[in-house]
Amino acid sequence: MTGGVEGTDEARGATLADKQRGVVAGAGSAMVISLAVGIMAVLYDPFGPLSGALDARLQLAATASLPVVLSLLVTVGWIANTRFFHIEDIDAAAGPVEGEHMRRLKAILANSFEQGVLALATYWAAAVLLPAWLLDGIVFAAASFPVGRILFASGYRKGAGGRALGFELTLAPTVLLLVATVCFAASRLW
Template structure:
């Protein structure tokens, strides 16, 4: 239950990304019909890319948190820190995305590398 509570913050990042795409489409005559029927504007293309990456990162992160505590209950203490890094990373990724790779790299790293650490540490605990 502890991990589920903290995972809510990861899901909040996903919810915000979905809401951003929906809002951008709603206020854009070119985008309102959806991506399957029209070519997206630059704004919606960026928002969709952030959404896709956020979805991928949420799935990996949430899975890694459960793996982490399933292998050792003592790992429970690190979950809030991992979630904090995830949320800060997603915000920085989102803000920096339109400015190019160098501006989103920090956010990506704060999201991705703690998740990689969690997965690898879970595997190490199994061995």
């Protein structure tokens, strides 16, 4: 979405291979971090035994949803604030032009929304379907969401490699949690 925006690796003449190396490095680092944290969550049970009772599971899912929703709220507020203080953006879609900064912010919001939908659905499914000994994974996935979003937004200007760590640090815990949830749900069918 950066398409030639000054300050990006694209504007500096980076090749596709250069960008791909940056993405792989960032995404690989995030996957290693996510796997390590996920394994520690299961092995060390840092929050103690979480109750398997349905009301406790629903409370966990609702609480885990808050970092996602707050991340979206902060991004929407960031866009509103930017619009208020920039002439090219104050009229939003009704205006004749849109500033480059606003384009980046809207791309960050779109990606955050996409990741948020996936995360919320996963947290709720995991809270209901996973065995109690794996529920700590929901807490770690929820805690990683805003960290990933901050890293994604702060690296966005640097291009694909600059935002890869944040993107994957948001996505990987959700994917790992979803895979575990699907596996446990499928195992109950047979």
